[in-house]
Amino acid sequence: MRPVIVVHGGAGRIFKEREEGCRAGVVRAALQGYGVLKQGGSALDAVEEAVRSMEDDPHFNAGCGSVLNEEGEVEMDAIIMDGKNLASGAVSAVKRIANPIKLARLVMEKTKHMLLTDHGARLFAQAMGVPEIPGEKLITERSRERWKKNLEPDSNPVEFQKDLGTVGAVAVDSEGNVACATSTGGLSNKLVGRVGDTACIGSGGYADNSSGATSTTGHGESIMKVVLARLILYHMEQGMSPEMAADTALEYMKTRVGGLGGVIVVSSSGEWAARFSTKQMSWATVKDDELHYGIYTGERHTKSVDEALASESEGF
Numbered sequence: 104m105r106p107v108i109v110v111h112g113g114a115g116r117i118f119k120e121r122e123e124g125c126r127a128g129v130v131r132a133a134l135q136g137y138g139v140l141k142q143g144g145s146a147l148d149a150v151e152e153a154v155r156s157m158e159d160d161p162h163f164n165a166g167c168g169s170v171l172n173e174e175g176e177v178e179m180d181a182i183i184m185d186g187k188n189l190a191s192g193a194v195s196a197v198k199r200i201a202n203p204i205k206l207a208r209l210v211m212e213k214t215k216h217m218l219l220t221d222h223g224a225r226l227f228a229q230a231m232g233v234p235e236i237p238g239e240k241l242i243t244e245r246s247r248e249r250w251k252k253n254l255e256p257d258s259n260p261v262e263f264q265k266d267l268g269t270v271g272a273v274a275v276d277s278e279g280n281v282a283c284a285t286s287t288g289g290l291s292n293k294l295v296g297r298v299g300d301t302a303c304i305g306s307g308g309y310a311d312n313s314s315g316a317t318s319t320t321g322h323g324e325s326i327m328k329v330v331l332a333r334l335i336l337y338h339m340e341q342g343m344s345p346e347m348a349a350d351t352a353l354e355y356m357k358t359r360v361g362g363l364g365g366v367i368v369v370s371s372s373g374e375w376a377a378r379f380s381t382k383q384m385s386w387a388t389v390k391d392d393e394l395h396y397g398i399y400t401g402e403r404h405t406k407s408v409d410e411a412l413a414s415e416s417e418g419f
């Protein structure tokens with residue numbers, strides 16, 4: 104089996120100033136995840152690495168760069184899932200850690216549970232020796248400015264949720280195992296304690312070797328209503344291609360509950376798709392040593408991995 108990785112850096116509107124940073128960020132994440140797969144690493148290791156890379160990148164709404172809740176704090180959700188045995192781990196409303204995706208993986212591997220939240224997740228992180236960092240380290244100038252602007256009485260709630268950047272990855276490895284990972288700061292100026300789709304199995308992501316893996320982004324409450332990630336895999340089980348399944352599920356979410364979003368999909372046989380009903384979604388994929396990436400509908404750049412790695416080391 105030839106390995107494949109697909110990543111996204113969030114759906115919605117991406118403002119011009121952030122476009123290049125997003126393209127570079129998803130490309131870097133895809134190349135890093137692919138590097139893991141090429142060295143014989145598992146799909147699980149690859150999606151964790153790709154998501155970790157984007158959590159560390161302040162251009163995205165995950166880890167450093169997360170949006171703030173109504174009280175001006177970062178609260179993050181993340182999930183990881185192994186298509187081999189349907190094991191998964193998630194955390195919700197976690198604060199003051201650099202990489203929620205790593206904590207989600209620890210929940211999967213070191214507990215009998217699947218989702219830990221807030222205070223309990225914090226105790227678990229301490230027990231696992233995950234360092235606590237000052238909350239300010241996760242807050243960028245951009246997210247602070249956005250939060251302040253959203254608090255103004257004449258602010259427009261539609262503008263609140265533009266240009267965010269949730270992150271996710273799906274992969275299939277050389278043994279044919281699939282995995283997914285998703286991480287987010289959620290929605291801007293959300294209520295304290297709001298948990299979105301990202302932490303919820305079947306909504307923010309799902310992975311099953313018998314069909315494939317998917318990671319989602321978009322309006323979380325809509326994604327949860329239609330259980331978007333699992334819905335896509337259901338359509339694939341019924342015989343649809345990843346692209347058709349993604350489009351059908353996104354269309355259903357739009358017509359049934361008026362929600363917009365984006366998804367990345369890989370099938371166990373290595374077919375992939377990156378589809379969205381929003382204006383934009385940053386995405387990148389590597390298959391057969393070829394990198395593809397884009398942001399707008401119909402935009403697709405292609406480079407060989409060698410060429411991409413060379414421009415990476417020159418600073419992209």
Ligand SMILES: CC(C)C[C@H](NC(=O)C[C@H](N)C(=O)O)C(=O)O
Nearest residue numbers: 113115267268269289299321323
């Ligand atoms: C408004 C949307 C289109 C922007 C998108 N947000 C999420 O994916 C949030 C995540 N699903 C949640 O609800 O917690 C983004 O961050 O790019």
